[in-house]
Each structure stands twice: as structure tokens, then as C-alpha cells.
Amino acid sequence: MSELVVKNLHVSIGEREILKGLNLTVKQGEVHAIMGPNGTGKSTLAYTLMGHPNYTVTEGEAWFKDQNILELDPNIRSQLGLFLAFQYPVAIPGVSVANFLRAAINARRRNANPDDKGISVPEFRKTLKEHMDHLKMDHTFAGRYLNDGFSGGEKKRAEILQMAALKPEIAVLDETDSGLDIDALRIVSEGVNSLRGPELGVVVITHYQRILNYIKPDFVHVMLGGKIVESGGSELALHLEEHGYDWVREKYEEVAV
Numbered sequence: 001m002s003e004l005v006v007k008n009l010h011v012s013i014g015e016r017e018i019l020k021g022l023n024l025t026v027k028q029g030e031v032h033a034i035m036g037p038n039g040t041g042k043s044t045l046a047y048t049l050m051g052h053p054n055y056t057v058t059e060g061e062a063w064f065k066d067q068n069i070l071e072l073d074p075n076i077r078s079q080l081g082l083f084l085a086f087q088y089p090v091a092i093p094g095v096s097v098a099n100f101l102r103a104a105i106n107a108r109r110r111n112a113n114p115d116d117k118g119i120s121v122p123e124f125r126k127t128l129k130e131h132m133d134h135l136k137m138d139h140t141f142a143g144r145y146l147n148d149g150f151s152g153g154e155k156k157r158a159e160i161l162q163m164a165a166l167k168p169e170i171a172v173l174d175e176t177d178s179g180l181d182i183d184a185l186r187i188v189s190e191g192v193n194s195l196r197g198p199e200l201g202v203v204v205i206t207h208y209q210r211i212l213n214y215i216k217p218d219f220v221h222v223m224l225g226g227k228i229v230e231s232g233g234s235e236l237a238l239h240l241e242e243h244g245y246d247w248v249r250e251k252y253e254e255v256a257v
Contacts, residue, residue, distance in 0.1 A: 002065055002081065002169045003027040004049075004201070009060035011041075011048050011226075017058070018044040020226035028169055029198040033212055033237060034205045036223035037245045042205045043087060045223075046174040050074055050084040064170065079111040083168035085159040087175040091147040097158060098128060098142040101165045108166065131164040135191045153184030160191040172203045177211040189214030209241035224252050 004026045011019035018041045026032050034042055048055045049062060051074035061068050069077050092100065106118035119127070132139055137157060147155050156176055163171050173192070177185055192202065192215050204215055212220075212234065220237045222230040224245075229252045230236065240248075 001028050001198075002201075004082070004170045005061075005063045006045075006049075007061045007063070009045070009048070009062065010058045011044055011060075012056045012058055013044070013054060018055075018226055019048070019060075021060070022223075022227055024221065024228060026170055026201045026203055028201045030219065031196065031202045031204065031215065031217045033215075033217035033220045033234075034203060034223055034228070035207065035220065035237060035240055037249075038207070040223045041226045042223055043174055044226075046084055046172045046203075046205055049077075049172060050082065051077055075107070076111075078166075078168075079108050081169035083163055083166060083171040085156070085163060085171065085173045085176055087178050089147045089150075089155045089159055091145070091150070093145050093148045095146050096143055097146050097161070098124075100146050101128065101142075101162060104162070104166060128165065131161060134194055135161060135164060136187065137161065151184075152179035153181070153187065156180060156184065156188045157191060160188060160195070164191075164195055167199075169199065170201045170203070172205065174205050175207070176204070177206055177208065185211060186214060209237050212237045222248055224248055 006022060006024040009019050009022040010017065022045060036042055044055060048057060049069070051072070057070050062070050064082065065080055067080070069080070069082070102119065102124050105124070109116040109118060128142055129139060132141065135157065147158060150158065159176070176188060180188060189211060196202070204211065204217060206212070217234050217237065220232055220234060221228045222236070222240065230248060
């Protein structure tokens with residue numbers, strides 16, 4: 001069973017330190033929710049784990065499959081089995097959803113075996129249709145340019161389709177609920193739940209309880225001042241929904257800066 005272990009992670013953007021000694025362990029089969037006020041470093045954690053160049057790691061480690069992934073290029077992290085669903089997915093005009101996914105699948109296959117010829121077109125079409133049916137998506141979606149002219153809900157569903165096709169072992173969902181209405185939130189959450197299982201660990205980054213009404217977490221963590229300061233079960237998210245974050249700021253006043 002694979003696990004992601006983050007130890008004493010410190011991350012800066014320019015001269016400003018955002019993460020200040022974060023620790024987190026996520027195993028396959030577990031769903032973790034990370035909550036916290038704006039500006040506390042939740043998205044910084046997501047982008048750092050996948051190797052965004054704007055984020056500088058000044059201290060700490062992040063281990064996955066016996067490798068410190070902070071020393072690896074983003075594509076290698078992905079090929080190892082990590083996945084990031086973006087809060088604001090980028091549009092790629094001229095590249096269809098299907099072509100993008102086939103290229104990504106082939107890159108992962110060739111990393112595992114350099115002699116791999118890649119997935120055949122018939123096999124890919126069959127697999128893609130199965131994933132789209134599983135996620136209750138119209139098959140015409142595959143022919144559209146990736147995220148080009150997509151609604152907020154369509155962009156997030158495209159991210160979940162990528163996750164289904166790539167079959168990561170640890171997936172980080174960075175505020176997947178951002179900009180979604182109730183119907184879109186339910187559909188996207190159902191897609192995530194359909195992929196849950198012993199082979200997939202999920203980190204759900206969110207401000208609010210509402211997505212956790214659909215995606216039930218095993219563990220909830222509260223971030224403040226660049227650290228995880230509270231952890232608990234799903235009841236912790238309900239407590240935050242009722243009482244907000246003021247009690248966390250008061251309890252951890254020394255790090256709430």
C-alpha cells in the first residue's frame with residue numbers, strides 16, 4: 001500500500017513563507033479533507049506536492065514510493081501515481097479531451113515500460129467510453145477542446161475524468177467545489193465517490209463543509225498559519241461549519257499570523 005508522507009514542509013513564494021512546518025500522511029484508500037481560512041496555505045501545499053516552479057521548498061520532505069518527490073520533476077511525480085485536480089483548470093484550445101487523455105496515458109505507460117507501443121485507438125475508445133458512462137458524461141464531451149468554453153462544472157468533471165483515466169494512487173483535489181452550483185457539485189462528488197476504493201487515496205482541499213456532505217472524509221485537518229493545527233474525523237468539519245474558524249485562531253493564536 002502506497003502512502004504520501006509530508007514531513008516538516010516549509011515553502012515560500014518570493015520572500016514570503018507560506019508553509020511553516022506542515023506534516024501530513026495519506027495512505028491509499030483514505031480520504032482526507034484539509035480545511036482552513038483563506039491564505040493559510042492549502043493550495044500552496046497542493047501545488048508544491050506537484051512541483052509548481054513558483055513555490056520554493058526551503059525545508060522538509062515529501063516521501064512517496066521511497067522517493068522524496070520534492071526532488072523530482074512534475075511529470076515524474078505524476079508517473080509515480082500522484083494527481084492534482086486544479087482549482088482553476090487551464091483551457092487548451094486545439095487539443096481535444098480524448099487526445100489529451102490518450103497522450104497522458106501513453107506517457108505513463110512508456111514510463112513504466114519504454115518499449116510500450118501505447119494504448120491502441122480501439123482500446124482507448126472503449127476505456128474512455130466506460131469511464132464517461134461511469135461518470136454519467138455525454139460521449140461528445142471527448143471531442144471538445146480541453147476546458148475551452150467549458151462551464152465551471154464541465155471543467156471540474158473533466159478533471160475527474162482525467163483522474164479516472166490515469167488511475168492515480170494519491171489524488172489531491174484543490175477546491176474542486178469552487179464555483180460549482182449545487183447540481184454540479186453533486187455530479188462531481190458522485191464522480192469522485194465512484195472512484196473511491198482501496199487503491200486511491202484522496203486529499204480534498206476546501207473552505208466549506210458542503211462538498212464533504214457528498215464526499216465523506218475519513219480524516220479532517222485544519223490548517224492555520226501554514227501548519228496543520230487540528231485533526232479529527234468528519235465531525236470536525238461539522239464543527240467548523242457551525243462555529244467557523246475563530247475558535248481555531250483563538251486556540252492557536254501564536255501561529256495565526
